[in-house]
Amino acid sequence: MNNLKHISTIVLAGAILSGCSTSSKRYDIDDDIAPEKPISVEHIEDAVPQYEPYSLGGNSDYTLRGQRYEIIKEPQGFTEKGQASWYGKKFHGHLTSNGEIYDMYSMTAAHKTLPIPSYVKVTNTDNGKSTIVRVNDRGPFHPGRIIDLSYAAATKLDVIRTGTANVEIEVIQTTKPVEEHKQKAFPKFVIQVASSQHEDRVRTLSQDLGQKLSVASFVGVGSDKKIHRVFLGPFDDYLLTQKALEQVKVLGYSSAFIKSQ
CATH class of the missing domain: 2.40.40.10 (RlpA-like domain)
Known part of the structure; x- marks a missing residue:
């Protein structure tokens, strides 16, 4: 560099x-x-x-x-x-x-x-x-x-x-939305933590992370029905999503990332 x-x-x-x-x-x-x-x-x-x-x-x-x-x-x-x-x-x-x-x-x-x-x-x-x-x-x-x-x-x-x-x-200029339209103006975000073919391990991880971080967690399945993914969220605020991502990475999941819904 x-x-x-x-x-x-x-x-x-x-x-x-x-x-x-x-x-x-x-x-x-x-x-x-x-x-x-x-x-x-x-x-x-x-x-x-x-x-x-x-x-x-x-x-x-x-x-x-x-x-x-x-x-x-x-x-x-x-x-x-x-x-x-x-x-x-x-x-x-x-x-x-x-x-x-x-x-x-x-x-x-x-x-x-x-x-x-x-x-x-x-x-x-x-x-x-x-x-x-x-x-x-x-x-x-x-x-x-x-x-x-x-x-x-x-x-x-x-x-x-x-x-x-x-x-x-x-x-890129952003403007403050009218309060009653706030939810429509902002996209929702989730954090993908990990993925695996072992559904039982993924569900255990999802529950553990949800409890440790006090956030909602769920398991998603790909179109091939073979890969199971751990998600946290959804979040309405991008800054809060980033803070949650930082906590996830502190726990050792360095490849976790944010997705918009």
């Missing part, structure tokens, strides 16, 4: 804290790397744009390395061209700028000045591939780079192989 030096900043009590400092006390490894045994991310869907209020943390103007950054107050129609980089294992499991947990297998990204959270369409102009990510972090603070992609997003855009890529980003 060309010795990527990504810095994540968290605004807490009016102070800007460096989220990706070089201190070995904060991170287990010094240089950022991809996972040792990369999983396929082809099944991971794009982030689903929906209205979310801006976070209390991570949305104040800040100064870093002597440069002043002002958060964009009106991002409608915002586009930008430049280079994309990515960040992975070093920051996996650590806090992002708005206090969420960075998950390198989720479709997220870091940007210096877009409000958090924002939904952005990213197009790799080197190969024409595009995807949608949810901005929940600050960075990258490297000349010429405009966005730092999660490992999953970078894989989808084929940025992992090259380390960086020329991209164009475009903000």
